[in-house]
Amino acid sequence: MSSRDMVILSYRVNPEDFAKAGDASSNTKKVLKKLGIPSDITRRVAIVTYEAEINITIHSNGGEIIVSIDKAKIEIIARDYGPGIPDIDRAMEKGYSTASDHVREMGFGAGMGLPNMKRCSDEFQIESQKGKGTTVTSTIYIHD
Amino acid sequence: MNVNELCRNLGLNPVAGQKGMDRAVNGAYAGDLLSFVMANASKGNVWVTIQAHANIVAVASLIEMACIIVAAGVEVDGDTLDKANGEGIPILTTGDDTYTLCCKLHDLGV
Ligand SMILES: Nc1ncnc2c1ncn2[C@@H]1O[C@H](COP(=O)(O)OP(=O)(O)OP(=O)(O)O)[C@@H](O)[C@H]1O
Ligand SMILES: [Mg+2]
Numbered sequence: 489m490s491s492r493d494m495v496i497l498s499y500r501v502n503p504e505d506f507a508k509a510g511d512a513s514s515n516t517k518k519v520l521k522k523l524g525i526p527s528d529i530t531r532r533v534a535i536v537t538y539e540a541e542i543n544i545t546i547h548s549n550g551g552e553i554i555v556s557i558d559k560a561k562i563e564i565i566a567r568d569y570g571p572g573i574p575d576i577d578r579a580m581e582k583g584y585s586t587a588s589d590h591v592r593e594m595g596f597g598a599g600m601g602l603p604n605m606k607r608c609s610d611e612f613q614i615e616s617q618k619g620k621g622t623t624v625t626s627t628i629y630i631h632d
Numbered sequence: 633m634n635v636n637e638l639c640r641n642l643g644l645n646p647v648a649g650q651k652g653m654d655r656a657v658n659g660a661y662a663g664d665l666l667s668f669v670m671a672n673a674s675k676g677n678v679w680v681t682i683q684a685h686a687n688i689v690a691v692a693s694l695i696e697m698a699c700i701i702v703a704a705g706v707e708v709d710g711d712t713l714d715k716a717n718g719e720g721i722p723i724l725t726t727g728d729d730t731y732t733l734c735c736k737l738h739d740l741g742v
Pocket of ligand 2: 601
């Protein structure tokens with residue numbers, strides 16, 4: 489990639505669509521590999537995009553994931569159209585989950601997704617408005 | 633050791649992802665909570681789980697685990713097999729429960 493190049497990937501994520509959940513993160517990972525991004529960075533991006541994708545699938549009315557890659561950093565924006573997170577501090581606690589029994593049986597709902605995303609990010613931000621939706625932004629810097 | 637050798641040594645049943653049978657095995661991780669697996673499993677690990685829906689393939693492939701062993705005789709969904717074939721992630725099944733299988737992995741030096 490030359491210094492001016494920027495790659496932007498954009499994926500729609502549908503609510504409750506478990507058959508497709510994981511496709512956006514898998515595709516993102518393939519692109520990063522092709523671009524020659526270091527494997528530790530790729531792993532962190534894979535974890536952030538996966539957890540974001542599953543959260544939109546499980547907890548929201550649907551949304552999108554946009555991944556922007558330039559020479560210095562990778563930015564992941566995951567936004568959805570509601571219902572929003574009433575208490576973000578609570579949602580960020582390890583082990584806190586409102587997941588239904590049905591999705592818990594599938595192994596989701598450990599309350600570890602947002603903490604995982606934060607741990608893998610260099611910068612991490614959540615904005616949420618009740619009724620409107622949630623936007624999670626993660627930035628991961630690419631070292632040399 | 634690669635997945636093929638592991639499979640033969642433990643008498644596991646390969647049900648999908650044959651093209652990944654030469655993947656190198658490096659350690660193991662057991663667990664059924666997907667975010668814990670995402671956070672804690674390492675590249676090259678054998679993943680032992682009783683989850684069998686299609687999302688396990690995304691998890692294994694994203695963090696580059698060697699293969700998935702679905703334990704306790706749990707039947708693997710058809711779309712899981714399709715995804716695993718597409719990604720080249722071997723899925724092996726066994727009637728052993730997770731504990732018994734992990735003991736065997738340990739004895740094998742994994
Ligand atoms: N996009 C979202 N929209 C609405 N609520 C959300 C969203 N993302 C997370 N939450 C809320 O925050 C809680 C914690 O999220 P987190 O990802 O940490 O855990 P989880 O999704 O419940 O379980 P896990 O990620 O371990 O499978 C969720 O249970 C849910 O209540
Ligand atoms: Mg989650």
